[in-house]
Each structure stands twice: as C-alpha cells, then as structure tokens.
Amino acid sequence: LNQLLFKDPNQPPVVFHWFPFLGSTVVYGMEPYKFFNKCQEQYGDVFTFILLGRKMTVTLGPKGNEFVFNGKHADLCAEEAYTHLTTPVFGSGVVYDCPNHMLMEQKKFMKFGLTTETFKAYVPLIKDEIVNYFQTSPFFSGQSGKVPLSTAIPQLTLFTASRSLQGREVREALTTTHADLFHDLDMGFTPVNFMFPWLPLPHNAKRDRAQKAMAKLYLDIIARRKSGEESKKEIDMIWNLMNRSYKSGESLSDLHVAHCMIALLMAGQHTSMATTTWTLLHLAAKPEIQKALYDEQIKVFGKDLAPLTYEKLSELQMVNNVVKEILRIHPPLHSIMRKVKSPLHVPDTNFVIPTSHFVMAAPGVSAMDEKYFKNAKEFDPFRWVGHEADEDNAEKFDFGFGLVSKGTASPYLPFGAGRHRCIGEQFANVQLGTIISTLVREFEFSLPPGQKDVPLVDYNSMVALAMAPAMVHWKRRGGSNH
Ligand code: HEM
DSSP: OHHHHOOOTTSOOBOOOSSTTTBTHHHHHHOHHHHHHHHHHHHOSEEEEEETTEEEEEEOHHHHHHHHHTOOTTTEESHHHHHHHHHHHHOTTSTTSSOHHHHHHHHHHHHHTSSHHHHHHHHHHHHHHHHHHHHHOGGGOSSEEEEEHHHHHHHHHHHHHIIIIIOHHHHHHHHTTHHHHHHHHHHTSSHHHHHOTTSOOHHHHHHHHHHHHHHHHHHHHHHHHHTTOOSSOOOSHHHHHHTOBOTTSOBOOHHHHHHHHHHHHHHHHHHHHHHHHHHHHHHHHOHHHHHHHHHHHHHHHTTTTOOOOHHHHTTOHHHHHHHHHHHHHOOSOOOEEEEEOSOEEOTTSSOEEOTTEEEEEOHHHHHTOTTTSTTTTSOOGGGGTTOGGGGGGGGGOOOSSSOOOOTTOOSOOTTOOGGGOOSOHHHHHHHHHHHHHHHHHHEEEEOOTTOOSOOOEEOSSSSOEEOTTOEEEEEETTSOOO
16 A cells, blocks of 8 residues: 555656565566566556665666666766675675776776787687587587587586686686586575575585685686796786786786686676577577578688688678577676666656665667567577678667667667676677587587477576576587487
8 A cells, every 4th residue: 555655756666566575576586577578568667676675776778778877887886786796706806896996997907808819819719629528528429419508508608718718727727626616606696695695505605615716726827927937928818917007006916816807707607608508599499590600601611611710700790690689589687787876867757766776777678679679579680680880889779660879778788888888798709609600510409309499588597598408409410310
C-alpha cells in the first residue's frame, strides 16, 4: 500500500515488491532481461527496483545508456558500485580501489600494451595455443566427436589470453600448479560474492589465499626481471606496466603491477570465454554461416589457407560481423552500475535521482529491441553488412532505422562508453578472430541431434553464459563422420 499511495512524482516509479529488503532481487537475478522488459512495459524506460536493500534506478534505451555511461565522475561513481566484488579478487590499490584519476592512468598504461605491434605478435601465439589444444585435448581426438563447450572454452581462452597478453611465464605457470589457484580466484568472482560481500563464504578464504598466491606469481616474475636473471627480455604487458609512471612521476609499485595483471586476466577471461562459447553454439545451429566463414578464409588466404596474420584478420568482414552479432545478442555484461553522488535529473523526464540510489544501464535491452534491429531475436551476422566502416565507432552508428545516434546515445554498446569504456575491445577481436578462423578451418560443428536451438542463458555467473554443458558435435573438414 505504501508503494502505491506514496509515490513521489519527482522520483522514478518503484517496481512493486512484497518484501522490503529482498525487493526484486530474485526475479532480476534469475532472468534480468525478462525482468527489464516487463518493467519497461509497465513503468517505461526509467524505474527503480530493490536489489538486496539497494535502490537501483534503471535507465533503458539509447538515452538511458548515455545517461549512465556519460555521467560525470562527480555525479556517478563506478568504484563504490563494484569495489566490494573486485578488490578482494584483483588486490588493493588498483582499478576500483584507488581514486578514479588513477584508474584512468592505469587504463592508459594498459593500452600501451595493446598496440598494433603487440597484436601482430599475438596472432601466431594464439593460433599455436589453439592448435596445441586440439592436439592434446581428449575432446578433440579422432575425426569426429562432441565437446562440452562449458569445459573446453574456458581452458582455450585462458591459455590463449595468457600466452599473449599475460606473457610466456604466466602461461607456463597456469598449466602447472597455478591452474588450481586460478580456479579458486575465479570462484571468488561470482554474483554471490557481489550480492553478499559480508557473508563468510568458505570459498572466500580460498579466494583470498589464491589472490595472494597469484600476486606472488607476478611479483616473482617482476623480481627475476629486476635482478637481471632473465636472459631474454620479454616485451609483454608485465614489462610494459613495469616501465610506466603516473603523471605525478611515481611509477607503479610491483604490487600494483601484479594487481593490474590480475584485473586484466579476469576482465578478459570471462567476457571472451562467454563470447567464444556463444559463437560456436550459433555457428553449430547455422551451418550456412560456417560455410560463409570458410569461404571467406579461402577468399582471403587462398586455397591452401596461408597462415593467419593480424593484417589479414581485419579483412575478415564475415568474422567481424559474426562477433558483432554475437555481442548484440549475448553481451557478456548485462548490468552496468554506478553510485549516485549528487542528485541527478534524468533528461526528458521530471525525475531527479537522489544520492541514496545507484543507477543501472542495460544496453543489452536496446540491442534486442525491434525499434533498432529488425528481427532482433534472430542471429543474423549479415545485418551488419555495409556498416563495416563504422566498425571502430559503434556508438556513432546510424543503424539505418532512422535513428541518428550522437555520442553514447546508441542502442548497441557491448563495450560500454565514456570514461569506463572497455580497453580490451581490439584484443578481444584479435583473440576471437583467431579462434574463430582456426576452428572454422579445421572443423564443422552441429548441435546434438534433436536439439533445435542454442541452450538457454545461465545468469548465475558474472557474465551471461550458455547453460552447461553447452554440447556441440564436430567433425574434421574432409574427415569421415562416425
Ligand atoms: C570495461 C565489455 C574484454 C578490460 C568494460 C565495460 C564493458 C566491457 C561493457 C564497461 C564497464 C562499465 O562501464 O562499468 C567487454 C566485452 C569484452 C571485453 C564485451 C569481450 C568480448 C576485455 C578484455 C580486457 C578488458 C579482453 C583486457 C584486456 C577492461 C577494462 C575496463 C573494461 C580494463 C575498464 C573498467 C573501468 O574503466 O571501469 N568492458 N570487455 N575487457 N574492460 Fe572490457
């Protein structure tokens, strides 16, 4: 009754709920998009719901995306929204456990390690890791078989990202004793930790031990390099971070280098693993898209399929369109959050959001809206044909539906926008492009007999994953099918 009678016209409508603290936590947590769509129908683009006692004001649509992503730091703050989840995993003093201007500098340092030069070196390394995986993984022995993507793909993306972005020594450590450590650390990066940071969960103790041990792995590498013990100089992200300094003149401490490396590992692993899995599932469901991808390989690399290179990757329009379309239907991050720091007016409404609230953007909602994408539910990479020129600037993309988007007011923002925008987009494209190309050259995929469509989404993870085991059948190109 309270909720119905005492509505404040200057505040967004509150989603109806029975229990004060719990609010809409369960419905939101189980199927966020279903919840967002239902609320949008009932309340419009701006509404507030209760997430474990926190007041979350959701702003949907291109304008809503812009409102959250483009907010000034003085008004909207990311660190207060995320730090309780990320700091125990990444470690102290970096990303959301430092003033925002330091994060901005750390992102610049990381970008120095994400250049065309490094990408050129990464492509053959990533390809070698994939080929090695096929040769050694029991899931890919013989001429045909089936593979549970939920098990195989996390391994593949971890090995490829660590061999390239993290460097040789980290890759070598991850196959030996440190694989368990990574697992323990990863278990501390879940929605349960996000929602109940104060719960003394048994895996939190493991997470804390794993965080220290992972940091030590990096610290040992740094110490070896500083002592000159390393005979060959490795030009990788660790080297890059060791050689950067803040505007103040101070360089990154060894511990902060280690913590930045853990943050990069976590940020890239979950997003890439989810995207690769969804790509293979949709390809398995649509053989005609696999054929288009294979034909493109022949066209660009010749009948004998010359080795992949970074330069050639950018010519693979079909690969790029597949990745774009997967990120439209399955953006790994469904909810982007900020804490409100000063009362904020929502443009084109009467609403002023008070400082007791958080705001939330969900660009995945507009990316699946018929208003902006015809047959929005359909996986159709060809919808991007002719829009390739906009590739580097998706947020300025005019989708051909009469929408002229300016700045960040776009319906399609899988990598975010504004000051917190992703720095890993190009690396993700290199990693995904190399994985897709290598897989398509080697295999044909199909869904298990009788399964008509890709699996449902599992929201019990930090990213929108495919429900396990996400099985697909494969056969080698030119091989027999038994
Ligand atoms: C930020 C998505 C891969 C590192 C973000 C944000 C999104 C995103 C939506 C904005 C978060 C916010 O505004 O709160 C993705 C997707 C990826 C991907 C879809 C792959 C398909 C990567 C990779 C790396 C990375 C590979 C590392 C190399 C980062 C970093 C930030 C970020 C450092 C900045 C966080 C901030 O400023 O608060 N990413 N990401 N991401 N991402 Fe990614």
